Amino acid sequence: MKFSNVFAIYKKELKRYFNTPLAYIVLIIFLIVSGYFFSYGQTGMFAYGQADMRIIFQIMHIIFVVFIPAISMGLIAEERSKGTLHLLVTLPVRDFEIILGKYLAALTLIVIYLILTLRYPLILDKYGDLDWGPTIGGYIGLFLVGAVYLAIGMYASSISPNQITAFILGVILCFAFQMTDQLPTLFQSGGALGEIGLGSIVTDVIVVIISAALVTLFIHYVSHSVSLTKSALYVAIAVVVVGIILALAKFLPGVFLYLSLNQHFRNIARGVIDTRDIVYYLSLIAAFLYLATYSLEGRKWK
């Protein structure tokens, strides 16, 4: 891997963000939304009445599900729909360098957003006694969660023919990863990964990678379906997969709690930085960046 290539892609992509209205529009809209929830309503600092960032972190986490796919939707899909992907992938640059450069550029935008929201804790600190430990932990958590959503959104962009599809697919996937912890409650509540003997980091990683790969490969196939019989086959597969997911949710709820970004985010937002959460985030990022590279390379064998 050549870092000069990654850097060249990174710079180009960052310029694209700030030379077009997209970055400004997205940043402004989401600052308005998070600012609203910070100031007004039940979650607002006046009603909430505590110098505490926990609620606003949860809200920003939810906002990310829409915000990040909006940032990532164009990364690959736009180049594909405009044809410039053809030019880009025939330059002397590896597919993974393209993915990584674009990923880092979008991640920079997320960091800018997070920096712009720093005034919330600063305001709280001025008028109350803010505990900076959990606040810093929360920001690290938001950054990691954002990095995961971005990898997911990038993957959605890499398999989509255009930006709109990429956005919708990205939101669905991010939402699914955020909410999987709700699935087991359909059957029962509670349960932990330790109870089913999946306590160690190694097995955790394996479970995460296999699950992420299954879900995304499935979506990959669906979005490339060609004929009716094939589509019917995919629907059949989908039914079986959903069946398996539901069965798993019933009998192994711990898996779903583990896979949910919500669950891991709660830990970090409390200021507890656990290596298992970090491993979880990093393995998801790696898995989705790999899948995005793989789908970019797919053109070679079509």
Place this chain on the structure above:
Amino acid sequence: MIRVRELTKYYGDKLAIDHISFDVRNGEILGFLGPNGAGKTTTMKIITGYMLPTSGTVEVDDLNIYEHSMEIRKKIGYLPENNPLYDEMPIIDFLKFIGEIRGIPKPRLKERLEYVIQTCGLGDELGKEIGALSRGYRQRVGLAQALLHDPEILILDEPTLGLDPNQVMEITELIKEIGRQKTVMVSTHILPWVEENCDRVVILHRGRVVADGTIDELKKQYPNPDSVSLEDIFHDLTLEPEDRELLEHIHGGEPAGVGAESSSEQTQKGGEEQ
């Protein structure tokens, strides 16, 4: 030197190119011809590393596409089909980006930028966004992009597509100029230009090579080589049977292709001499 051997590509179960073999020799301009859908773009996409063949190989200066794709790309300047460019970028930013990706060192890049800007006549519009340019100008930016790293080989996929006659003339003159120092593989439908400027031609039809040689060599296979044009040869080799009948009808029962258009060809040449 590009050596294409037994190259085959399937899209799903559709055969795009079928065991094609030919060479592009150092320093020559090769006209890569054929009707739309014959497999020209597919072949170029494989040479430039966009995709891999189903079977067969391509070697560029003894480097093969399977193991040395990156090295090959460095040797090649490529103008893809429809000349895709970043519309939101100003020309100069775009060229600088290409320079960076190509790993051209700063002082050298400055030199090269000056050269391509001058050669392709981009001086007046450098700060303009590519999306705001005319088609002819766009094409010049595409060529500048392909030339920037001073490649040994240029692969141009229909550089004249969608241009008006004046723009076609500008671009073809430019290619001719560039072709003096480089190996050029160009696909186009402007056959009179090919006849005048290309050292050799390869004609594809339905994924197979149906002609490979200098234009004189190809003409010699016909009974009256002097009155056969490249266009006649092209029709003769690639017209579908039903269209061939249409052509015979137009030319009052004369056999299509060879010799059929000799009279019109002569008047054309006469016109040029005046």
